[in-house]
Amino acid sequence: MSLAEIASIEFFPPGGPPAGAAKLGFRFGDKGTHSSRTLMLAELEAVLAAAPAIADRAAYSAAIIDGNCLEKPTASTRRLSSQRLGELYALDPFVALFRVLRGLWSLDPNARPLLAMLAALARDPLFMASAAPVLSQPPDIEIQRAPIREALRRVVGERMNDDTLDKVVRNVSSSWTQAGHLTGRTFKHRQRVSAPPTAVAFAIWLGNAAGFHGEDLLTNGWIAALDCTASSARALAIEAKRLGLIDLRTAGDVVEFELGRLDPGLGRQ
Numbered sequence: 001m002s003l004a005e006i007a008s009i010e011f012f013p014p015g016g017p018p019a020g021a022a023k024l025g026f027r028f029g030d031k032g033t034h035s036s037r038t039l040m041l042a043e044l045e046a047v048l049a050a051a052p053a054i055a056d057r058a059a060y061s062a063a064i065i066d067g068n069c070l071e072k073p074t075a076s077t078r079r080l081s082s083q084r085l086g087e088l089y090a091l092d093p094f095v096a097l098f099r100v101l102r103g104l105w106s107l108d109p110n111a112r113p114l115l116a117m118l119a120a121l122a123r124d125p126l127f128m129a130s131a132a133p134v135l136s137q138p139p140d141i142e143i144q145r146a147p148i149r150e151a152l153r154r155v156v157g158e159r160m161n162d163d164t165l166d167k168v169v170r171n172v173s174s175s176w177t178q179a180g181h182l183t184g185r186t187f188k189h190r191q192r193v194s195a196p197p198t199a200v201a202f203a204i205w206l207g208n209a210a211g212f213h214g215e216d217l218l219t220n221g222w223i224a225a226l227d228c229t230a231s232s233a234r235a236l237a238i239e240a241k242r243l244g245l246i247d248l249r250t251a252g253d254v255v256e257f258e259l260g261r262l263d264p265g266l267g268r269q
Contacts, residue, residue, distance in 0.1 A: 009132040011121065011210055011221035018211045025090055025097025025122060026209070030156050032126030033087045034168050039127075039175035040085060041116050043070050047085060048105055060091040088120050097122060100205050100262045104198045104245075114199040114226060117179035121225060122206055129155040130172040134181055135224050137190040143182060145169050181227075195226035197240040200233055204246065205262050215255055 017026060050069035051060050063069045064082040072078045085091055090098035101119050105112060121128050133147035148169050152160075160168070173188050182188040195203075203222040212220050218233040228236065234255065240246050247258035 009135050009221045009224045013211045024209045025095040027123045029125055032124035033084050034124055034126040034171045037084045038171045039120055039178045041178045044116055046070050057092040088123055096263055104202055108196050108198045111196045111198040113179045115202055118202050126168055127172055134176050139190055139192050141190045143188040192227045195228055197236045199226055200236040201240040201245040205259050
């Protein structure tokens with residue numbers, strides 16, 4: 001992907017997100033968890049390990065606050081961690097996006113950084129704003145902060161001062177590092193991730209929930225976030241079908257997806 005393709009990294013169709021996107025778990029606006037936290041991947045792994053798959057939001061909160069599964073030193077930090085994780089991932093089986101994430105989580109531990117990254121993109125407008133300046137860069141290129149900063153400024157306007165905006169840049173850079181897209185500490189360099197079928201299945205579900213259909217489900221920002229081309233995404237989608245995650249039908253260049261397997265709904269495991 002080149003800089004010229006930066007505008008093609010779109011997470012919603014030209015008409016914008018569908019009316020039901022927020023109900024499915026998407027979050028919108030000019031605020032986001034990355035103003036104070038990162039992807040919180042280690043914390044997410046810990047809380048999902050501490051609570052059963054059928055846990056409700058209260059049980060996740062109890063695991064964090066009462067059980068201290070994150071090993072935080074004070075009650076206030078435990079409560080804040082529960083709040084921030086809820087912002088990023090919902091931690092609520094009544095939210096479809098979280099149900100799909102939770103169902104895929106145990107299938108392939110190696111996919112977890114990418115699953116968390118995809119969920120956070122859907123639920124944090126600041127993190128989503130940082131995506132194009134990162135994803136558009138070729139491997140080994142040193143990531144410059146200025147384009148990320150400018151992309152964030154377009155979302156937050158003058159609501160954040162320069163110091164706060166710089167903190168958000170550091171936080172999103174850390175999150176892209178946790179997801180595997182960047183490497184390095186002080187100087188971040190782009191590296192390609194290798195997406196497993198579970199992550200591609202989640203990206204297709206998110207793309208469908210975001211308003212894409214058919215072949216467009218293989219050529220949008222959710223797929224770009226996995227460093228997949230349309231052809232590699234199609235191959236991985238076929239593998240996801242073989243694993244029983246999704247259903248798809250192809251006829252030449254036409255592809256149709258059926259994604260009901262990814263969301264068992266409430267009351268079915």
